[in-house]
Amino acid sequence: MNRATISLAQIQDTMSRLAYFEDWEKEKLARFSACGKQFSLTKKSCLVAKGATIECLYVVVSGQVKLFIPLPNGTERVIALVGRGESFGEPCLIINEPCPYEVVATKDSHILAFDALIYRNELKHNPRMVERMLNLLSKRLLYTLRDIEICAQPSSLQRVARYLMQHRPEGDNPAFEIRLPGLKRDIAAQLGLTQETFSRMLGFMAQQGLIEVRGGKVGVEDGGRLRHLIESGCPMASSNGISPK
Amino acid sequence: MNRATISLAQIQDTMSRLAYFEDWEKEKLARFSACGKQFSLTKKSCLVAKGATIECLYVVVSGQVKLFIPLPNGTERVIALVGRGESFGEPCLIINEPCPYEVVATKDSHILAFDALIYRNELKHNPRMVERMLNLLSKRLLYTLRDIEICAQPSSLQRVARYLMQHRPEGDNPAFEIRLPGLKRDIAAQLGLTQETFSRMLGFMAQQGLIEVRGGKVGVEDGGRLRHLIESGCPMASSNGISPK
DNA sequence: CGTGTCGTTGAGCGCTTTCAACCCTGGTGG
């Protein structure tokens, strides 16, 4: 966690370009930036330990961090991948509870940190800020529920299929392409799978002609058949994977 | 869903006794109660379908409802059991999205419903209300994350152990008793297990002398050993269950 | 060209599920 010396003007400039601070009044932006610190984080370094008290609001400027719960067998369950312009930790700041997840950089990153005091102070005195947070938390809660829905799918094939459909862009085009928002290993950990299983499921779907995997991008050929998979499941028809036609 | 004719005074009186409306100003209570409807719900009847647009804020007066996601194999994943004085659906009302879960009564229940309009109106004009909702949503988000943590545990034994520890009352007494907040079947569905597996794990822990199951109540004899189970796991040592000693 | 990271593939095992039958309790009516 390398604290670079960065001028206030620079910080304010950075902030004005981040989605998180969209629509913020100039005045508030200035007030906030005065208490902000920017620093860089090398890949794999830890930003917040599980159970720690958070004393800052963090916003990702560049790179990516993952929020995850470490599991007793050494693996982890990813809660979210947080990229440019996104934040985390608000609920803990609001009700002052320890952080329920661990935060680690998945890439070399730049982070903005704002002291919890100024955040809480702003919440106290700025109704628009509170309203914004209300919307933010609502979205995040619904987002989390969608994740639970995915992880609750009984078969891993269905989990992957749902995940892909969840990330379909606007429009009802049955074919589309998505870029995986992180390493396959981390996506797998978000779906409650091992990376091996995730790889196998992608391989199976590719072999069935449902999708096409190109590195970190997945081309979905037939969203309709994918949807059918989600609803009715599929016994994986032994390990040969070739449907008897 | 039997709409009973209940006087405003009665509704207001009921509200004043519910935890959800604690600390509400008299004036606001009156304003709200004027738009509230109370009705009863028989066990197993559905209150909100998954994907439906919610047009009311619901608060449970008596009985219990469960929020759950129906799964393609006919089973379900329980998100929460909602009892007296608790509510649900706020995030959907706030950002106007369809309900991500289905709501069904687990017991004969009485429900209060308030039109979304008055709720949103109150949010617009009453800063204290917004602040309260911010706290509520924060708590609920953290609660949901705890549930994810439980469901992410690699073995079902650990899931049950964590669930029990999560429900430990205040104080660090190693022995305590908890009352399961619903049917075992529904608790199991909340942990991402079948009721059979849940029963087996409880049986195993009982046989080990860790807990004692009496109907819907579970007496935890040794929280320390339970915690140890959570952290290090236990291979279930074949099906005999008797440690080789 | 070595080295490290990420990903894929293979083989085997064990846990959880599935399906089935059975038990237990409370309520009901003859």
Next chain:
DNA sequence: CCACCAGGGTTGAAAGCGCTCAACGACACG
């Protein structure tokens, strides 16, 4: 008073699925 039934829960046996462990492959980087 007891037979009967329904709902909730337990127990048993079998099978499938995902995990584990290990080796290999692809690719970028110094």
